[in-house]
Amino acid sequence: MDVVEDPFNSSGHHFTRRKRVIFGTMKFLLLAILASGHWAAASDSTYPNRPSESIPLDTIPLHLIEASRLVALPLHCLKTEFPNKLNQVLGSAEEIGIPSVLHPAFYGCFDWHSSVHGHWMLVALLRRFPELPESEQITDQLRQSITDAHIQGELDYFLRTSETSFERTYGWAWLLRLSLELQQWNTPLGDELARRLEPLTRLIVQRYQEYLPRLVYPIRSGEHPNTAFGLSHAWDYASFTRDSLFLEVIETHAFRFFAQDRNAPLSWEPSGYDFLSPCLEEANLMRRVMPEEMFRPWLREFLPGMRDPAFTMPVGEVRDRTDGKLVHLDGLNFSRAWCLYELSRALPEYGHLRKVADDHIANSLPRITDGSYAGEHWLASFASYALTTAYPVKQ
Numbered sequence: 001m002d003v004v005e006d007p008f009n010s011s012g013h014h015f016t017r018r019k020r021v022i023f024g025t026m027k028f029l030l031l032a033i034l035a036s037g038h039w040a041a042a043s044d045s046t047y048p049n050r051p052s053e054s055i056p057l058d059t060i061p062l063h064l065i066e067a068s069r070l071v072a073l074p075l076h077c078l079k080t081e082f083p084n085k086l087n088q089v090l091g092s093a094e095e096i097g098i099p100s101v102l103h104p105a106f107y108g109c110f111d112w113h114s115s116v117h118g119h120w121m122l123v124a125l126l127r128r129f130p131e132l133p134e135s136e137q138i139t140d141q142l143r144q145s146i147t148d149a150h151i152q153g154e155l156d157y158f159l160r161t162s163e164t165s166f167e168r169t170y171g172w173a174w175l176l177r178l179s180l181e182l183q184q185w186n187t188p189l190g191d192e193l194a195r196r197l198e199p200l201t202r203l204i205v206q207r208y209q210e211y212l213p214r215l216v217y218p219i220r221s222g223e224h225p226n227t228a229f230g231l232s233h234a235w236d237y238a239s240f241t242r243d244s245l246f247l248e249v250i251e252t253h254a255f256r257f258f259a260q261d262r263n264a265p266l267s268w269e270p271s272g273y274d275f276l277s278p279c280l281e282e283a284n285l286m287r288r289v290m291p292e293e294m295f296r297p298w299l300r301e302f303l304p305g306m307r308d309p310a311f312t313m314p315v316g317e318v319r320d321r322t323d324g325k326l327v328h329l330d331g332l333n334f335s336r337a338w339c340l341y342e343l344s345r346a347l348p349e350y351g352h353l354r355k356v357a358d359d360h361i362a363n364s365l366p367r368i369t370d371g372s373y374a375g376e377h378w379l380a381s382f383a384s385y386a387l388t389t390a391y392p393v394k395q
Contacts, residue, residue: 007323009038025330027088030162034068038254052390059206062128062387062388062390062391063107064129064131064132065102066387067128067129067132067384068132068133068134069369070121070125070127070135070368070380070383070384071121071122071125071126071132071138071380072134072369073118073368073369073376073377073379073380074109074118074119074121074122074380074381075122075134075137075138075141076376077108077109077110077114077118077373077376077377078108078109078115078118078119078141078145079099079141080108080109080110080333080373080377081098081099081107081108082099083110083373084099084110084111085110085111085128085309086099086102086111086112087111087112087166087167088102088163089162089163089166090162091160091161091162094105095160095162102157102369103115103153103154103157103383104149104150104153105145105146105147105150105151105153105154106119106145106154109377110373110377110378111377112166112167112171113167113170113171113174114377114378114381116171116174116175116178117177117178117378117385118378118380118381119141119145119178119375120174120177120178120181120381121380121381121384121385122138122141122142123138123181123182123185123190123193124376124384124385124388125138125388126138126139126183127181127184127185127190128388128393136231139189142189142193143189143193146196146197147192147196148196150201151196151197151199152199155199155200155203156158158200158203159203161229163185164207168207168211168225169208169211169225169227169229169230169231169234170224170225170226170229170230171224172204172207172208172230172234173229173230173232173233174233175197175201175204176201176205176233176234176236176237176393177233177236177237178197179194179197179198179201179392180236180237180240180241182194182197182201183190184240186253191360196238205234205237205238205243205246208230208234208246208249208250209245209246209249212250212253213234213249213253215227215253217257218257218258220278220282221271221274221276221278222269222270222271222273222274222275222276222277222278222332223273223274223275223276223328226276226278226281227257228254228257228258228278228281228282228284228285229276229285229335231250231254231285232255232281232284232285232288234246234250235247235250235251235254235285235288235289236288238250239288250289250291253392254285254286254289255289258282258285258286259286259298261282261302262301263301263302263304264279264282264283264302264303265279266279266280266306266313270316270329270332272325272326272327273326273328274316274328274329274330274332275328275329275330275331275333275335275382276331276332276335277332277336277339279303280335280336280340281300281335281339282302282378283299283302283303283343284297284338284339284342284343286299286302287299287342287343287346292346293349295346295347296347299343299347299350301383305345306350306353306392307349309352311352311353312356312359313336313356313360315331315333315359315360315363315364316329316330316332316336316360316363316368317329318330321367321372321374322372322374323374324374324375327372327374327375327379330364330367330368330375330379330382331378331379331382333360333361333363333364334360334361334379334382334383334385335382335385335386336357336360336363336384337357337358337360337361337386337389337390338357338385338389338390339351340354340356340357340360341353341354341357341386341389341390342389344357354390357386357390358390361383361386361387361390362378365383368380368383
């Protein structure tokens with residue numbers, strides 16, 4: 001597969017970038033009067049990986065065989081209703097139900113967001129490899145899941161008065177990523193599925209716009225609520241769809257939350273259950289919203305050691321992959337990788353980060369099909385997102 005620049009998955013730049021340079025600079029100067037966020041330092045990995053368990057770096061590129069291996073996981077779990085974690089807030093006894101009734105489109109893969117990004121993964125890999133042996137299974141699954149009736153059922157659940165914060169903002173982000181991928185597919189089926197998903201997509205956009213002004217402080221955790229992760233996916237969607245109002249809301253609050261951050265404590269990462277890097281997700285968001293001439297000095301001050309060609313990061317270590325929380329660290333390795341790939345492309349002086357990203361993928365990619373549902377229900381999506389970021393394709 002040709003390795004070429006994807007304007008939305010790699011650089012994230014869009015037609016509005018030049019128009020926003022002056023506004024962004026003014027916004028940056030205005031926010032400079034706000035109090036700075038404080039960060040500090042220290043730590044190291046205690047349990048190094050055994051090199052023999054890692055795959056050779058020259059076998060990492062995404063290809064048909066690897067894509068076929070990965071799609072087997074969501075094809076299996078998207079119809080697996082139990083075990084299931086509903087994350088449900090009950091307004092009354094009548095609101096209790098089984099997953100497939102509560103979430104007719106996205107009930108499998110243990111939880112709602114994993115089902116959503118499992119569907120995203122099927123579209124993303126089929127879009128890149130239409131010759132996949134599983135292509136018919138994939139299209140059948142997509143048609144069965146994303147129907148008008150099923151999306152109306154999902155909408156009904158989101159509109160419950162007890163569920164206004166359901167899947168905020170992690171699941172929201174993946175839903176927008178799924179919609180974006182469908183729109184980029186450029187096939188009659190992609191167009192049809194995007195249309196069916198549109199009512200839920202519009203609601204998610206509305207909820208972002210209502211929520212962000214109320215969020216006083218960003219959420220910097222390495223798990224689902226991470227603000228920078230959610231805004232990154234929302235920005236990609238808004239940029240591609242040319243939703244200037246949504247884009248402006250995202251950028252305004254990204255600057256408010258993060259523009260004054262300095263000296264991020266990258267050595268404090270990861271926490272025990274992280275599957276996202278708070279520091280790298282933030283840097284990758286600001287890469288999107290800042291013009292390059294603003295982002296370059298910001299990144300130097302935010303992660304001052306990362307420009308050094310000798311920069312490295314110990315990979316996240318997992319001691320028990322049957323534990324649903326501990327296996328998060330495999331996801332961290334993939335999410336670090338996608339951030340590092342994008343940062344390495346954004347600025348030439350950070351090109352050495354690609355090797356660091358490769359090391360992270362090489363550590364965890366062989367382990368996502370180990371037979372434990374704790375990781376299998378979601379890790380293939382993270383691996384796919386990292387690989388499609390590493391090897392983007394033309395729209």
